[in-house]
Amino acid sequence: MIARPLTERIEAAGGPVDLAAYERAGGYHAARTALTTMSPKEIQDVVKHANLRGRGGAGFPTGLKWSFVPVGDAATPGHKYLVCNADEMEPGTFKDRYLMEHDPHLLIEGMLIGAYAIQADRAVIFLRGEYHASARALARAIADAQLRGYIGTNIFGSGFSAAFEVHRSGGRYLCGEETALLNALESRRAQPRTKPPFPPVSGAWGRPTVVNNVETLCNVAAIVRHGADWYRSLGRGEDAGTKLFGVSGRVKRPGLWELPMGTPIREILEEHAGGMRDGYRLKGLLPGGASTDFLVEQHLDLPMEYGTIQQAGSRLGTGTMTVIDDSVCIVDLSRNLQHFFAQESCGFCTPCREGLPWLERLLVDLEAGHGQPGDIELLEHNAKLIGAPGNTFCLHATGAIEPLASALRYFRDEFEAHISARGCPQHATH
């Protein structure tokens, strides 16, 4: 049995895995088994029992999502879509690009099985426009798989057909939100849609659609091949499987590693990333992207799993963490984060469109020494109004507020020092 279903072939090949290497490692066996011996319901069930949860940040159970799609007599005539969300753009995240560039067939086989499980005849990869190397790897892999009859019509003689294509995005962070992604796929502006109806009922062009993250889909073939019990046994705690965990920032060895779900933060930071660079101390970290709340020293022994990180007041997010060291000013870092979220707001809701730039300007003022007593309370008050779920249409503003509210919680003295010192104490000493 294997321990690292996502990366073992890449390690064995010492680089990108082509179709021949993928086949030698047993590639497309799981898809053949699925399409020729299993019903869609059986595949949904094994993925449910495996407890595979979405790796894009939200952690929604994948098998459950698939089960919402009408199949058989319940389905109306027309296309159904399995869309792979390959719009990796959460700041600090660098995992999906690695998988697509190094093992594109793993994604295609996962998508094929997923498409069969919901009886979708269209499999679309929604790819970030900037991911040129991924686009080349995927185009080659799709062409190779097509030639071998692994995708296309009457696959493995099963009677099931699925056409694969890559849609290259025109940009914008909002495309990562699944209904905004569907609008972008239809060449509309990437603004989120009203839910319900949810995409499994009415998605791309009004047809049933499932949107899954790259890493999520890359787990599917191994689950079908080795079973739900095996997959669950890979996790060290309450969550199943492995996860690509990454570390960036001033650590000795920034990088990406496939580790069991539930690996403690400290182990990732110290054993894999080598600890902090000499002369730097850890101040805090964003555990899974720019839209996750800060964690600090007291959280380092927590396992990286959905529930535990949520209980600690943050989110597992994408599982690729950004380490903040003691040379970084939290106020200016917050200004950088709010600049990103303000820029990427789609502009549909007033609190997000007007509120996020307002927060950015206040942080610019604080950093520049124009802060006044009461500004911190003002930040907190407006952060609450802007970030409260329900005050805006989607969760963009909510995500924007997570790192700001937690920065104010853990590093309040730094914000206060900017007001009392009339500027940035850190930058003054540099």
Added chain:
Amino acid sequence: MTAAEHRTIAALSPEEVAEIEAQLAQVPTPASATIEALRIVQHHRGWVSDQSVAAIARLLGTSPAAVDSVATFYNLIFREPVGRHVVMVCDSVSCYVMGCEKLTRTLASKLGVKVGQTTDDGRFTLLPIVCLGACDHAPAMMIDEDLILDAEPERLDEILGRYA
């Protein structure tokens, strides 16, 4: 088709029209190919002019305003001319921690432009970009289709020298 309408479509090259029509065959409604059409024109011309927007609208059976509302929403569609090479510097959180602001300042000073501008000789356009997914090799930047890792300011002369 009136003569004026014909001239508008002729603002697209035969290659562009052929590529856009190939996309039209893939999508349920013509307007669903708007982004692909914009990307095709930009691939051929480097940017998308008002004339191209109008011609795309004509070809897709929609209005120039509808096409432009899409074109201006997406940051990778350029509605102004750009230089021969587009330099995009990541300004997101991990690259911020690793010094992207110094990198951007150095680039701007070497090129003699502000972010958003094109050099006088038309060689480079300098733009910001959000996270390029290379955070373990920050600071990262992209020139045309090349992802550049560990883009320390000291390496800039060598890196820029590759782009004539």
